[in-house]
Amino acid sequence: MSRRHFTLRQLDIFAAVMQTGQVRRAAATCHIGQAAVSQALRELADTLGVTLFVSRGRLLEPTSNAHRLLALASGPRAELSALAERLRGEPDAAFVGPVHLAASSTIARYLLPALLADLVARHPALRPTLSSGNSVETEARVAAGAADIGFIEGPTTRADILACHWRTDRLTLIGPPSAPATLAGADLAHWPWVAREAGSGTRTVFEHDLALAGITIPPATLVVDDSGAQVRAVAAGAGLACVSRAAAAAAAAAGDIRLVTLAGQDFARPLWSIRRAGADPEPLANRLLAALASPSA
Amino acid sequence: MSRRHFTLRQLDIFAAVMQTGQVRRAAATCHIGQAAVSQALRELADTLGVTLFVSRGRLLEPTSNAHRLLALASGPRAELSALAERLRGEPDAAFVGPVHLAASSTIARYLLPALLADLVARHPALRPTLSSGNSVETEARVAAGAADIGFIEGPTTRADILACHWRTDRLTLIGPPSAPATLAGADLAHWPWVAREAGSGTRTVFEHDLALAGITIPPATLVVDDSGAQVRAVAAGAGLACVSRAAAAAAAAAGDIRLVTLAGQDFARPLWSIRRAGADPEPLANRLLAALASPSA
DNA sequence: AATATAAATCGATTTTACTGAACAAATGAC
DNA sequence: GTCATTTGTTCAGTAAAATCGATTTATATT
Numbered sequence: 001m002s003r004r005h006f007t008l009r010q011l012d013i014f015a016a017v018m019q020t021g022q023v024r025r026a027a028a029t030c031h032i033g034q035a036a037v038s039q040a041l042r043e044l045a046d047t048l049g050v051t052l053f054v055s056r057g058r059l060l061e062p063t064s065n066a067h068r069l070l071a072l073a074s075g076p077r078a079e080l081s082a083l084a085e086r087l088r089g090e091p092d093a094a095f096v097g098p099v100h101l102a103a104s105s106t107i108a109r110y111l112l113p114a115l116l117a118d119l120v121a122r123h124p125a126l127r128p129t130l131s132s133g134n135s136v137e138t139e140a141r142v143a144a145g146a147a148d149i150g151f152i153e154g155p156t157t158r159a160d161i162l163a164c165h166w167r168t169d170r171l172t173l174i175g176p177p178s179a180p181a182t183l184a185g186a187d188l189a190h191w192p193w194v195a196r197e198a199g200s201g202t203r204t205v206f207e208h209d210l211a212l213a214g215i216t217i218p219p220a221t222l223v224v225d226d227s228g229a230q231v232r233a234v235a236a237g238a239g240l241a242c243v244s245r246a247a248a249a250a251a252a253a254a255g256d257i258r259l260v261t262l263a264g265q266d267f268a269r270p271l272w273s274i275r276r277a278g279a280d281p282e283p284l285a286n287r288l289l290a291a292l293a294s295p296s297a
Numbered sequence: 298m299s300r301r302h303f304t305l306r307q308l309d310i311f312a313a314v315m316q317t318g319q320v321r322r323a324a325a326t327c328h329i330g331q332a333a334v335s336q337a338l339r340e341l342a343d344t345l346g347v348t349l350f351v352s353r354g355r356l357l358e359p360t361s362n363a364h365r366l367l368a369l370a371s372g373p374r375a376e377l378s379a380l381a382e383r384l385r386g387e388p389d390a391a392f393v394g395p396v397h398l399a400a401s402s403t404i405a406r407y408l409l410p411a412l413l414a415d416l417v418a419r420h421p422a423l424r425p426t427l428s429s430g431n432s433v434e435t436e437a438r439v440a441a442g443a444a445d446i447g448f449i450e451g452p453t454t455r456a457d458i459l460a461c462h463w464r465t466d467r468l469t470l471i472g473p474p475s476a477p478a479t480l481a482g483a484d485l486a487h488w489p490w491v492a493r494e495a496g497s498g499t500r501t502v503f504e505h506d507l508a509l510a511g512i513t514i515p516p517a518t519l520v521v522d523d524s525g526a527q528v529r530a531v532a533a534g535a536g537l538a539c540v541s542r543a544a545a546a547a548a549a550a551a552g553d554i555r556l557v558t559l560a561g562q563d564f565a566r567p568l569w570s571i572r573r574a575g576a577d578p579e580p581l582a583n584r585l586l587a588a589l590a591s592p593s594a
Numbered sequence: 595a596a597t598a599t600a601a602a603t604c605g606a607t608t609t610t611a612c613t614g615a616a617c618a619a620a621t622g623a624c
Numbered sequence: 625g626t627c628a629t630t631t632g633t634t635c636a637g638t639a640a641a642a643t644c645g646a647t648t649t650a651t652a653t654t
Contacts, residue, residue: 005306006305006380007304007305007306008304008305009302009611011377018461018462019460019461019462020462021463021464021465021567022462023631023632024631024632032612032613033612033613033614034631034633035614035632035633035634035635036613037632038632038634039611040611047381048380049381049385050381050384055619055632057619057621058619058620058621058632059631059632060632061587061590062586062587062590063587064389064583064584064586066587067461067578067582067586068383068384068387068583069384070459070461071578071583072384073377073380074459074574075373075376075575076372076374076376076377077377079372079373080370080374083303083345083366083369083370084344086369087369088345088347090365092361162368162371163316164315164359164364164367165316165317165318166318167318168318275368277375278371278372278375281364281365281369283365286364286365286368289359290358290359290361290363293358306642319601320601320602321601329642329643329644330643330645331600331601331644332601332602332643332645333644334601335601335602336643337642352601354650354652355601355650355652356601
């Protein structure tokens with residue numbers, strides 16, 4: 001079972017053979033020798049695992065598989081051929097009008113507000129709408145077309161969703177102002193912990209990275225389902241927590257909590273932008289994605 | 298302006314960069330080195346003629362063009378990836394039920410009847426429908442979905458039609474039984490001619506090949522719009538004509554006309570099978586096309 | 595300033611795509 | 625039937641490409 005991939009060139013050569021009905025004429029239209037066409041046909045049939053032609057006299061006769069292949073491949077092939085023109089032809093959409101965004105809660109609360117505020121300030125006609133939810137809800141909104149773009153924490157499993165790296169969220173340990181600025185892995189076991197609920201993306205990353213480093217912490221003494229609540233609990237002296245840097249920034253600047261560095265550890269998780277797969281992309285969405293990745297653009 | 302084509306590999310590498318957000322990580326997922334990814338991105342951007350990334354710090358930042366490309370290419374790419382499975386997975390449709398064929402008149406009258414009769418004899422549950430018309434009408438029927446498959450004489454110009462070589466129609470000169478079996482090019486000018494109307498595919502090929510050989514014939518003394526009428530006129534002694542071999546076979550066997558060979562000339566034209574582009578192919582149509590090309594299958 | 599990270603660049607190497615000639619099968623001419 | 629012609633395949637050799645490893649440049653982090 002040869003698992004190699006076929007190439008567009010092989011498809012084009014195959015199409016030429018179907019259209020001309022002969023290997024030699026296909027070779028002429030493709031400006032190559034007939035040996036190359038023979039080879040391309042054999043490799044294509046091998047990688048697809050089907051018989052495309054049978055010898056009939058001194059000509060090749062296309063099987064029904066060949067006709068199926070031609071019918072199935074011609075559409076996608078034509079779309080790819082038109083790519084360059086479409087890319088160069090369609091003008092960038094202006095930052096004007098309504099756009100619907102969806103994001104999981106941490107992103108919607110701590111990352112997007114500042115980015116969107118900046119964007120709206122520079123493009124007054126832009127009208128973004130933002131709905132927050134968990135990752136599953138966000139994916140569903142995007143897949144259904146209710147949102148043009150979504151932002152989530154974990155990678156998606158859905159096939160109807162097109163995921164793309166957006167930015168990196170860095171997590172930080174936080175403690176009460178009295179906590180030391182740096183801790184070693186072994187110290188963590190002596191502190192009480194304020195954790196997110198099980199299933200939270202933040203908690204999953206945190207525990208995964210700790211396990212990788214061979215660090216164990218006691219069960220949480222307090223569990224809340226919101227990182228803002230975690231911050232306030234830590235400020236009130238409930239113990240340590242691990243939250244997104246963005247969620248901790250304001251309270252840390254105000255002196256309510258202290259950012260704690262864990263020696264040798266850097267908790268990071270990728271954030272993903274998602275959109276509906278297959279559908280014609282909303283032109284404004286493309287520019288928005290580019291703009292949201294770089295606030296200065 | 299580099300007019301070269303991009304490859305599926307380049308698209309896949311580009312998608313990996315978009316998903317991972319970094320060249321190095323994309324290189325890892327593609328199982329190649331970082332240098333190869335850099336090169337693939339540069340070549341892709343060159344062939345598309347757009348900027349895909351701009352340097353932002355030590356990372357690459359996707360432009361809106363990159364987001365557009367990802368959105369535009371992912372659909373067709375996924376369809377092509379699924380090709381092998383679809384080809385191997387879908388069982389061949391049985392020769393059962395209704396199929397609508399359309400064909401230009403000569404094909405519908407002299408070629409398809411025998412082929413279809415043979416096919417129906419071997420597959421009693423098959424219910425073909427055949428409508429004849431000129432090439433434009435046939436194309437329109439296929440494009441509109443009124444016919445599953447069509448057969449025409451000339452190559453098509455429509456973009457919504459998928460043309461494929463079907464078989465080769467060979468033309469022959471015919472004359473009254475008193476005519477010699479072989480003529481030279483110079484002899485043709487001394488005969489009266491029974492021609493098809495201007496615009497007929499058969500007439501166009503005939504005149505084109507004559508012109509190529511430097512042979513001139515006098516204006517037709519009789520013009521009819523049907524090759525059967527031509528045959529009967531020739532049998533009645535009206536002169537010579539050029540018709541499809543299939544149209545002349547019966548009358549020649551009966552001794553009503555004589556097949557005349559023109560020294561060194563072989564009039565041939567390709568016949569095309571056509572179907573609707575882009576649409577999901579009717580499964581039965583694929584088998585039918587394969588079967589109609591080879592009566593013995 | 596020193597260190598670490600990311601990407602681009604460049605020469606070397608492996609892999610792939612293609613060529614050209616030899617060969618086999620089938621057709622058509624005589 | 626025999627012979628030349630046409631067509632596709634095969635295979636060794638070659639030209640082109642994709643990829644690698646090392647180096648360079650730019651940018652963060654400390």
